[in-house]
Amino acid sequence: MSRWLSDPILSVEHLTMRFGGLIAVDDLDFQAGRGDITALIGPNGAGKTTVFNCITGFYKPTEGRIALALNAESRGKLDDVTATGRRGAADRNLFLLERMPDVEIAQRARVARTFQNIRLFGGMTVLENLMVAQHNFLMKASGYSVRGLLGLSAYRAGVAEALDRAKYWLDRVELTDRADDPASDLPYGAQRRLEIARAMCAEPKLLCLDEPAAGLNPRESADLNRFLQFIRDNHDLSILLIEHDMGVVMEISDHIVVLDYGERISDGSPEQVRTDPRVIAAYLGVEDAEVDTVEQEISA
Amino acid sequence: MANSVPGGSALDTRPPGAEIEDENRDAAMAGEPPFKIHPTAKQDQLAAAIKEAAIAAVVTLALAGPLIGLKTEPAIGTLALEQRWLPVAVAVAIVFVGRLLLRLFVWRPRMPGPAAAWRSRLTVTLPPVTGRLAVGALFLVGLFLPFLVLGFFPAHSRQYVDLGVLILTYIMLGWGLNIVVGLAGLLDLGYVAFYAVGAYSYALIALHFGWSFWISLPVAGLLAALWGIALGFPVLRLRGDYLAIVTLAFGEIIRLVLINWQELTNGPVGLSRIPRPSFFGLEFTPGPGGFADYFGIEYKPIQRIIFFYYILFALALFTNFVTMRLRRLPVGRAWEALREDEIACRSLGINTTNTKLTAFAIGAMFGGFAGSFFATRQGFISPESFNFTESATILAIVVLGGLGSQIGIVISAVFLIGGIEMLRNIGFLTAIFGPGFDPTQYRLLIFGLAIVFIMVWRPRGLIATRLPSVFLKERRTVSGELVGEGRG
Numbered sequence: 115m116s117r118w119l120s121d122p123i124l125s126v127e128h129l130t131m132r133f134g135g136l137i138a139v140d141d142l143d144f145q146a147g148r149g150d151i152t153a154l155i156g157p158n159g160a161g162k163t164t165v166f167n168c169i170t171g172f173y174k175p176t177e178g179r180i181a182l183a184l185n186a187e188s189r190g191k192l193d194d195v196t197a198t199g200r201r202g203a204a205d206r207n208l209f210l211l212e213r214m215p216d217v218e219i220a221q222r223a224r225v226a227r228t229f230q231n232i233r234l235f236g237g238m239t240v241l242e243n244l245m246v247a248q249h250n251f252l253m254k255a256s257g258y259s260v261r262g263l264l265g266l267s268a269y270r271a272g273v274a275e276a277l278d279r280a281k282y283w284l285d286r287v288e289l290t291d292r293a294d295d296p297a298s299d300l301p302y303g304a305q306r307r308l309e310i311a312r313a314m315c316a317e318p319k320l321l322c323l324d325e326p327a328a329g330l331n332p333r334e335s336a337d338l339n340r341f342l343q344f345i346r347d348n349h350d351l352s353i354l355l356i357e358h359d360m361g362v363v364m365e366i367s368d369h370i371v372v373l374d375y376g377e378r379i380s381d382g383s384p385e386q387v388r389t390d391p392r393v394i395a396a397y398l399g400v401e402d403a404e405v406d407t408v409e410q411e412i413s414a
Numbered sequence: 415m416a417n418s419v420p421g422g423s424a425l426d427t428r429p430p431g432a433e434i435e436d437e438n439r440d441a442a443m444a445g446e447p448p449f450k451i452h453p454t455a456k457q458d459q460l461a462a463a464i465k466e467a468a469i470a471a472v473v474t475l476a477l478a479g480p481l482i483g484l485k486t487e488p489a490i491g492t493l494a495l496e497q498r499w500l501p502v503a504v505a506v507a508i509v510f511v512g513r514l515l516l517r518l519f520v521w522r523p524r525m526p527g528p529a530a531a532w533r534s535r536l537t538v539t540l541p542p543v544t545g546r547l548a549v550g551a552l553f554l555v556g557l558f559l560p561f562l563v564l565g566f567f568p569a570h571s572r573q574y575v576d577l578g579v580l581i582l583t584y585i586m587l588g589w590g591l592n593i594v595v596g597l598a599g600l601l602d603l604g605y606v607a608f609y610a611v612g613a614y615s616y617a618l619i620a621l622h623f624g625w626s627f628w629i630s631l632p633v634a635g636l637l638a639a640l641w642g643i644a645l646g647f648p649v650l651r652l653r654g655d656y657l658a659i660v661t662l663a664f665g666e667i668i669r670l671v672l673i674n675w676q677e678l679t680n681g682p683v684g685l686s687r688i689p690r691p692s693f694f695g696l697e698f699t700p701g702p703g704g705f706a707d708y709f710g711i712e713y714k715p716i717q718r719i720i721f722f723y724y725i726l727f728a729l730a731l732f733t734n735f736v737t738m739r740l741r742r743l744p745v746g747r748a749w750e751a752l753r754e755d756e757i758a759c760r761s762l763g764i765n766t767t768n769t770k771l772t773a774f775a776i777g778a779m780f781g782g783f784a785g786s787f788f789a790t791r792q793g794f795i796s797p798e799s800f801n802f803t804e805s806a807t808i809l810a811i812v813v814l815g816g817l818g819s820q821i822g823i824v825i826s827a828v829f830l831i832g833g834i835e836m837l838r839n840i841g842f843l844t845a846i847f848g849p850g851f852d853p854t855q856y857r858l859l860i861f862g863l864a865i866v867f868i869m870v871w872r873p874r875g876l877i878a879t880r881l882p883s884v885f886l887k888e889r890r891t892v893s894g895e896l897v898g899e900g901r902g
Contacts, residue, residue, distance in 0.1 A: 217760050217763055217765050217766065221765070235751050237880060238747075238754060239892065241882070242747065245744075245884055250764075253744045253745070256745075259740070259745050265739075290886070293887065295890070
């Protein structure tokens with residue numbers, strides 16, 4: 115059995131999001147496996163970013179359940195926790211994201227995200243961006259500013275640790291030389307990399323990337339592929355990404371979910387999805403009756 | 415598949431280098447002379463100018479020859495043609511020389527526009543060492559100001575030290591507001607409310623409970639901070655103009671409550687005989703037991719003013735120390751991140767509610783300190799001292815100094831508060847404009863114009879650069895153009 119069914123970190127059930135009369139996401143179910151790179155694809159307007167915003171708490175879904183299980187055992191408690199009406203299990207291994215505001219999803223459930231239109235702190239330096247991402251860690255280290263104001267050594271140790279983490283990610287995204295430059299001064303591709311590094315500095319368990327390859331040239335896309343694979347293989351986290359660049363999606367994804375008009379039309383490994391006639395129909399826009407012919411033409 | 419075109423969905427972005435090309439294109443188009451000539455060397459330029467002037471002169475000759483050079487004179491029975499070649503020569507010479515000079519000195523190719531030229535001439539770029547020296551010099555002047563004044567202006571010493579106290583009060587208020595507006599990017603038009611809360615808290619505590627200044631001061635600061643949080647809660651969801659209006663209303667509410675709550679605040683009459691702080695128990699009074707008597711020196715009223723000056727100087731240093739320290743702590747960095755992008759902050763798990771509330775509370779606390787000091791210095795307070803004009807003045811100090819810049823606020827407070835007082839001494843202008851002219855009446859007009867010019871010259875304030883809170887190799891300033899202004 116595939117990992118997303120046997121051990122999902124994220125399970126989305128009956129997710130529906132309505133904006134007035136518009137149904138952006140309609141009764142959507144899917145899972146993302148622990149340690150997998152899961153891609154969410156679909157034509158423009160399929161509702162991908164809406165799903166992202168529901169998972170990260172920027173939207174409150176109209177209906178449905180979004181469960182994040184930080185280990186396999188806690189999934190068994192899902193229905194009990196749901197019945198209690200609380201936001202998650204007391205041991206902080208299971209969270210019901212649809213009940214939590216965005217800040218808590220990032221802070222407690224450890225879900226980090228990037229944005230389709232890059233959102234860096236432009237007037238702050240590259241290094242500062244990475245330090246801001248470690249806000250909650252540094253807040254604790256600074257004794258909620260009291261210890262930090264007094265300049266005690268415990269805070270200095272915390273800062274040193276945060277700086278080390280920032281340097282590690284600066285090295286990974288090849289921005290060490292530009293650490294003291296303002297983030298707005300970076301070229302576009304570097305800004306994309308910095309945004310991912312910033313999300314990683316928050317030490318997430320689930321990393322959500324909204325079109326990370328948009329606007330990158332082919333070489334940069336290839337670098338991004340290697341970088342995402344490096345993250346998956348060397349860090350204990352799962353990645354959920356929205357992407358239009360099929361080169362990226364097919365190469366690095368372990369699992370692909372295809373959306374169209376807010377509904378899931380296909381779900382499986384890259385090979386399964388690539389040959390699914392419904393996916394081809396959704397992307398190329400043909401009648402159901404013609405799917406077979408189109409499919410033959412493509413594979414020929 | 416259909417969507418596999420790389421970069422196809424990023425129409426809003428441009429490749430790096432596109433901007434540089436644009437700039438080059440703009441630079442090439444700037445300051446074109448009427449004729450497109452691109453001389454390479456000076457001789458070429460001169461030759462081209464002479465050639466151009468000669469062409470102009472020939473054209474002038476062709477026109478002026480018949481029009482000026484030939485004149486018909488009525489003669490007997492017929493018309494005689496009179497020839498006047500001297501005026502023609504003069505006209506041609508004027509055109510030749512004029513064109514030559516214009517071409518050589520005015521119509522320079524690629525001459526930047528006058529505004530840009532002025533700006534580049536006026537932009538002061540100081541090396542970091544000079545910046546530190548300037549800060550040190552400002553500190554030393556501040557530290558010894560009362561004695562400098564006593565030494566150099568004994569006749570005006572009281573007036574000038576008092577002015578120094580006033581400027582320091584505004585520097586403190588500016589620094590307090592800077593946390594809210596400059597760092598957190600939350601536009602607050604009702605900052606004077608916290609100044610008022612601090613002043614009334616101190617006055618009421620001192621009058622009713624008889625607590626000393628040094629105990630009442632932190633209490634008043636804490637009360638102001640509480641009111642900062644009280645204001646913060648309802649405005650958490652508001653941004654930009656809406657936030658500004660609500661804070662403005664908050665300032666007015668506080669003032670109206672002070673006017674109407676007669677039992678507590680004594681209404682528009684205000685509170686008087688507010689106790690003065692003592693120097694370790696020594697009062698600044700003549701006679702035995704006073705400060706002068708204890709130290710065996712002659713009693714002078716200015717001793718108390720100098721004492722006030724140093725209390726406030728210490729308070730301001732404390733304010734600055736705390737603010738600079740907070741900027742390097744996670745909470746300060748979160749303020750600035752909030753100003754840059756609130757949504758990104760939330761995606762990183764930064765509690766924006768707490769961050770905003772701490773900014774309001776700490777900014778309000780410093781305002782409360784300044785208010786307590788104001789109450790004890792004046793010995794009398796009334797709601798009239800806390801109207802909207804005060805809020806606007808403090809905000810003007812912060813904006814003129816450069817949002818977020820501590821030293822910029824010092825400079826702009828000295829300029830704004832000191833300048834407006836110093837403009838009282840422009841009586842000498844009467845000598846120029848005649849006795850019927852009273853220059854002091856135009857004080858505010860002159861002052862307003864000066865502010866307009868400064869803002870045109872430096873749209874982001876006097877000190878527009880931002881100093882990063884942490885660095886890896888070297889601390890480089892960030893240009894003000896990149897720094898966000900906050901949208902609420």
